[in-house]
Amino acid sequence: MNAPIPSIDFLKHADAEATLAEVAAGLRAGTVIPYLGPGLTELSQSAVPMNPEALAAFFGIKVALPRRAKGNAWAAAQHIESNKHRSTVTALMAEAFASPVEPTALHRYxxxxxxxxxxxxWYDGAMRSALRERSDWGEVQGITRAGIGEDRWYRFYDAAGAETDRAAASGWTTLLYKPHGSIAPARNFLISDADYVEVLTEIDIQTPIPDVVKDRRTERSFVFIGCRFNDQLLRTYARQVTKRSSTLHYAIVEPETLTKNELRFLFGQGLTPIAIPLARAVEILTAAG
Structure with missing residues (x-):
């Protein structure tokens, strides 16, 4: 028997805007961490896939997919990897995200x-592009362990895109964390079902989460911007990345689009749902404090 759908009070109108202004103040103070999803990429009107469904459709154009893999980016990538080669998956991902994504006003802010x-x-490089005028930051990305012959879950890159190590990360003012990998700077992609098998086996004990991420999330809140939670994988990552941080988190949502599982996730995680169009939310978040 399915669990009943929880009743959630969405912050709307003036309440939503007032709360988002408080979140903006938290961002400026460094007490709130932004968690960006592909919905933000959509505001750039780029040619890259804007969500997992669009990425699955891209795979379907390039390769004939069985019914079970259609519409699911991770299953589609697994089919391609199993029937062709991992290098084919990487090449298709590189093709899908080849067009540079122009940073939005929020990325730049x-x-x-x-x-x-x-x-x-998401896999685009817009946030890295927005940061490129600075040198006091670096990036950690999730990587596939398929065929690398290494016992590593992630790699570190400095502002110039050169690979570095975890010791360097402790000195960065800003850490950009790309848990699923990225097109830039080195085409690291967690995308197939096989990529996630080991990660999801150990993510509950936090092994795949870099220590520097664990340190910087401590006692901080998160705000989810342009994120959906309509897939178990997405919900798992959101839950585990924010683990052992503050208990107060926010999500910018469009209530009419949410699935039953998303509603249960919002309720179960105690997220404060802010019902406001993303474009308007960006205006509020980027307004001078």
Whole structure:
């Protein structure tokens, strides 16, 4: 028997805008961490896939997919990897995200704040581009362990895109965390079902989460911007990345689009849902404090 759908009070209108102004103040103070999803990429009107469904459709154009893999980016990538080669998956991902994504006003604003951490859960390089005028930051990305012959879950890159190590990360003013990898600077992609098998096996004990991420999330809140939670994988990452941080978190949402599982997730995680169009939310977040 399915669990009943919880009743959630969405912050709307004046309440939503007032709360978002408080979140903006938290961003400026460094007490709130932005968690960016592909919805923010959509505001740039780029040619890259804007969400997992669009990425699955891209795979479907390039390769004939079985019914079970259609519409699911992770299953589609697994089918391609199993029937062709991992290098084919990487090449298709590189093709899908080849067009540079112009940073939005929010990307540029966040880059100006010198935040302790920015989480970016999509594969484009817009946030890295927004940060490129600075040199006091670096990036950690989730990597596939398939075929690398290494016992590593992630790699570190400095502002110039050169690979570095965890010791360097402790000195960065801002850490950009790309848990699923990115097109830039080195085409690291967690995308196939196989990529996530080991990660999801151990993520509950936090092994795949870098220590520097664990340190910087401590006692801080998160605000989810342009994120959906309509897939178990997305919900798992959101839950585990924010683990052992503050108990007060926010999500900018469009209530009419939310699935039953998303509503349960918002309720179960105690997220404060702010019902406001994303474009308007960006205006509020980037307004001078």
């Amino acid at each position: 966040l880059a100006s704040l010198r935040l302790p951490m920015i989480v970016d859960a």
